[in-house]
Structures are given as C-alpha cells and as structure tokens.
Amino acid sequence: MRRLRAQVASFDRPARLLMVNQFAINLGFYMLMPYLADHLSHGLGLAAWAVGLVLGVRNLSQQGMFLVGGTLADRYGCKPMILAGCALRTVAFGLLAVAGSLPVLIVASALTGLAGALFNPAVRAYLAAEAGEERRVEAFAAFNVFYQTGILVGPLAGLALLTWDFGAVCAVAALIFGTLAVLQARALPARPPTDRRAEPAWRAVAADWRTIAANRPFLLFAAAMSGSYVLAFQVYLALPLRARELFGDRTGLVTGAIFAVSALAALSGQLKLTAWAKRTLSGPRAIVYGLVVMGAAFLPLLPRSYDAVVGVGALALCAALLAWGGALLYPFEMDTVVRLSDDRLVATYYGAYNTASGIAVSLGNLAVGALFDTGVRWLPWGVLAVTGLLCAGLVARLHRAGYLTPRPATVAATG
Numbered sequence: 230m231r232r233l234r235a236q237v238a239s240f241d242r243p244a245r246l247l248m249v250n251q252f253a254i255n256l257g258f259y260m261l262m263p264y265l266a267d268h269l270s271h272g273l274g275l276a277a278w279a280v281g282l283v284l285g286v287r288n289l290s291q292q293g294m295f296l297v298g299g300t301l302a303d304r305y306g307c308k309p310m311i312l313a314g315c316a317l318r319t320v321a322f323g324l325l326a327v328a329g330s331l332p333v334l335i336v337a338s339a340l341t342g343l344a345g346a347l348f349n350p351a352v353r354a355y356l357a358a359e360a361g362e363e364r365r366v367e368a369f370a371a372f373n374v375f376y377q378t379g380i381l382v383g384p385l386a387g388l389a390l391l392t393w394d395f396g397a398v399c400a401v402a403a404l405i406f407g408t409l410a411v412l413q414a415r416a417l418p419a420r421p422p423t424d425r426r427a428e429p430a431w432r433a434v435a436a437d438w439r440t441i442a443a444n445r446p447f448l449l450f451a452a453a454m455s456g457s458y459v460l461a462f463q464v465y466l467a468l469p470l471r472a473r474e475l476f477g478d479r480t481g482l483v484t485g486a487i488f489a490v491s492a493l494a495a496l497s498g499q500l501k502l503t504a505w506a507k508r509t510l511s512g513p514r515a516i517v518y519g520l521v522v523m524g525a526a527f528l529p530l531l532p533r534s535y536d537a538v539v540g541v542g543a544l545a546l547c548a549a550l551l552a553w554g555g556a557l558l559y560p561f562e563m564d565t566v567v568r569l570s571d572d573r574l575v576a577t578y579y580g581a582y583n584t585a586s587g588i589a590v591s592l593g594n595l596a597v598g599a600l601f602d603t604g605v606r607w608l609p610w611g612v613l614a615v616t617g618l619l620c621a622g623l624v625a626r627l628h629r630a631g632y633l634t635p636r637p638a639t640v641a642a643t644g
Contacts, residue, residue: 232500233371233374233500236367236370236371236500237371240359240360240364240368240371241359242416243355243359243417243418244356244359244360244368246413246416246417247352247355247356247359247372247417248356248371248372248375249375250311250352250409250413251352251372251375251376251379252375252376252378252379253379253405253406253408253409254315254318254348254379254406254409255375255376255378255379255380255383256379256382256383256386256405257318257322257383257401257402257403257405257406257409258318258345258379258383258402259379259380259382259383259384259387260383260384260386260387260390260398260401260402261322261325261387261398261399261402263383263384263387264387264388264391264395264398265283265284265325266280266284268395269283269334272395273329273334275331275334279331282331282335283331283334283335283338284338286335286338286339286342287338287339287341287342288342288587288591289342290338290339290340290341290342290343290346291341291342291343291345291346291587292342292346292583292584292587292588292590292591293346293584293587294342294343294346294347295346295349295350295579295580295581295583295584295587296438296577296580296581296583296584297346297580298310298314298343298346298347298348298349298350298351298576298580299350299351299354299574299576299577299578299579299580299581299583300434300437300438300576300577300580301347302347302350302351302354302422302576302577302580303354303422303437303574303575303576303577304422304433304434305422306419306420306421306422307351307352307354307355307358307420307576308351308355308413308417308418308419308420310347310348310350310351310576311347311348311351311352311355311413311417312410312413312414313344313347313348314344314345314346314347314348314349314351315344315348315406315407315409315410315413316344316406316407316410317340317341317343317344317347318340318341318344318345318402318403318406319403319404319406319407319410320340320403321337321338321340321341321344322337322341322399322400322402322403322406323399323400323403324336324337324340325337325338325341325399326395326396326399326400326403327396344406346580349579349583350576350577350579350580350583351576353563353575353576353579354575354576354579355420356368356369356372357369357563357564357567357575358420358575362567362572365560365563365564365567366503366507366512366560366561366564367503367507367560368560369559369560369563369564370499370500370503370556370559370560371500373495373499373556373559373560374495374496374499374500377492377495377496377499377552378492378496380488380492381488381489381492381493381496384485384488386401387402437574437577438577440574441574441577441578441581444569444570445632446569446627446632446633447566447569447570447578447581447582449623449627449632450565450566450569450624450627450632450633451581451582451585451586452585452623453620453623453624453627454516454562454586454620454624455585455586455588455589455593455620456520456589456593456616456617456619456620457519457520457523457555457558457562457617457620458586458587458589458590458593459589459590459593459594459597459613459616460523460524460526460527460551460613460616460617461523461551461555462590462593462594463527463551463597463613464487464488464491464548464551466594466597466598467597467601467609467610467613468484468487468544468547468548469484469487470601471530471544472484472487472544474606475537475540475544476537476540483541483544486541486545487544487545487548488548490545490548490549490552491548491549491551491552492552494548494549494552494553494556495552495553495555495556498552498553498556498557499556502553502556502557503556503557503560506518506557506561511628512561512564512565512633513561513565513624513625513627513628513633514625514628515557515558515561516558516561516562516565516624517621517624517625517628518554518557518558518621519554519555519556519557519558519559519561520554520558520617520618520620520621520624521554521617521618521621522550522553522554522557522617523550523551523554523555523558523617524554524613524614524615524616524617524618524620524621525550525554525614525617526546526547526548526549526550526551526554526614526617527547527610527611527613527614527617528610528614529542529543529546529547530543530544530547530610531607531610531611531614532607533606533607554617565633566578566579566582568633569633596612597609597612597613600612
C-alpha cells in the first residue's frame, strides 16, 4: 500500500484523478452487473431468451462502438467523451432501476454499453498522454490496481445493497456515475485534440480508419494479443463451469472465492511485477512472459478428478496465475499500442484494439463452450493452455521481426 501511495503521488493531478475515476467506474459497474441477470429472470420474470437479449445488447453496443468512441475522443477531445460516458451511465442505471418492460430494458442496456465505449478509450488515451513516454508503463500499472480494486469491491457493495432491493443498487450506481461526471467536469483539465483537421468530419474519420487499417504492425499485434482476452474471460465462463462440475449447488460460494482470489492476486502483484519487468525485461518480452503464465494457468485443471480441497486449490491457482500473467503484461501492452500508433490517434487505436479483443472474446467463448459440450474434460483446459503459448510465440515472433519497435518517425520525434 505504501508503494502504491508513493507511485500514485508521483503523478500529476489529472493522472491521479483518472486512476480514482477508474476505481469508481468499476465500483459502480460491478456492484450492479453481476446481479442483473438474476434480477431480469427472477425479479422481473423475463424468459431466458429475453435475459440473453438484454445482456447481449449491452455487450454488442460496447464492443461494437469502441472504435467510434475512440474516434470521437481524438476529434473532439478525451474529456468530453469521459463526461458523456459517465452521464450516459447515470441515465442508463437510472432506467434499470425503474424499467419493467423489455423495450426500456434494451434501451438502458444499449446506453450502458455505449457509455463504456465512449469513456474507455478516452481515459486510456488521456492517461497515456498525461504520463508521457517515460512513465506510461508505471501509470498503467497503478491504473490497473485501481481497476482491479473496483472489480473486487463492487460486487461486495452490490451484495450489501441487495438487502434492500435491486433498485437501491441501481440508484447508488447511478449516483456514483453522476458524481463522477460533475467532479470531472470541474477538476479534469481539457486536452484539446491535436490531430483535428479542417476537412469534413466524415472524410477525416475515413482517413483515420484507413491509417489504422494500413498499420500492419498494430493489426498483427492486436491479433496476437486477442487470445489473452479470451483466456482472461474464463474467470467468468470456464472456471464457474468447472466449479459446477465439482461442487454442484455450492458453485456460487466457490465462484465468489475465485473472483476474490483473482482480484487480490492482481492487486498484490501488479506493482511488484511491473517493477521487476522494467528492471529485467524489454516490453515485448514482458508481454510474452505474461502470456506464458496465462496459458500455464490452465494446466492445474487438466486432471479429470479431484477431491474437494484439491479442486478448490486448482481453481484458485488458475485464477491467481491468470491475474498475475495479466498484471505482468498489461502496462506493457497498453504502452505498445501507443508506440505502434506513432503517438497519434491514440484513442482511436485503443478503440480499434478494444473492438478486436471484444470480437475475439465473443468467438472464443463460443469455442470454449463447444469444447465443454464434447464431454472430453481435459480438452478445454488443454486448448486454453496452448492458446496462451501460441499467443506468446506470435508476440515473440513479431518482436524478433522488428514489428514492435518504434518506427523511425517515432524515434526521431521522441529523441
């Protein structure tokens, strides 16, 4: 904790504000979203297909709009997109508190996703610019601590509020986002966009997107890293499925413990892992090591059967290794995206990167589900482990080929 305080204090006020902002964003989001499906199905009595539709609309509106959100941040500034995203979440969660019909729920869900698409690329681009090239890795390491803390505390706060009702959860979450919007409107300095051109907006946007589509190193890196997001998401999919196989009706308790282990592992290891990696590894090698750890996380789950104690231990070890691997690579991954962008259109690049990872998670989850349906118990874990090693090999190959090294224009510009 002392190290975290010292590192956060070493940054300027806008960077510190963005870190606290991300904690509050995750606090508000995760106090509500883990309990939304149960509210829809049991509280409102919706059919399973309707529950899936509402949740799917949220995911589609967020993942599908990341590129648009990043583009808007680069054209009109990061601060307006951050404020717009927080304001939209306020409205969306307020709607969820009172919605009783499917059309209203769909609108609220779509607004929730759109809000994330607006502020996520903008926050990361603003933080990258604020920290500067020399301190981007440290900034994103501290940022991830706040991010993971929100994930840890949010569900616990939501569970406490559920002792009243789901409306109370929605109201508090909406209040958090409304407060964030007001505070950041007053305290977050505006950063005028540096790449805005006088030509018509549609032409400038088309040119920006063509620039990204032509950036071969970035596209290859995004493809190589897509598997890491599939692996990380298995805390929400494959691990609960394995817990159900092992523990039946006690799955909820075990799954809660898995989430806690994952968040605590990330919190305890982030700054230490980043400091060690900065001393001993290049950025690409840190990413490769992180991917290897994430792939190896699934090896403890390969055996077909355990007793209860060993089963819990295997699940907890998998969750911890996934968190440590992700913590090791995350700051260097975010820094690499900026480097590959030549420090231009950073929010748009983050938006495109998030869209690619979202598509990968959707397709990957379908594949993992199909692997479970085969009935071959070791198969999902073996494929997931190989995925981590394959992604690590791809990133290592890109590094050896020089794709992850800043291009001459970037080197000249940064001295």
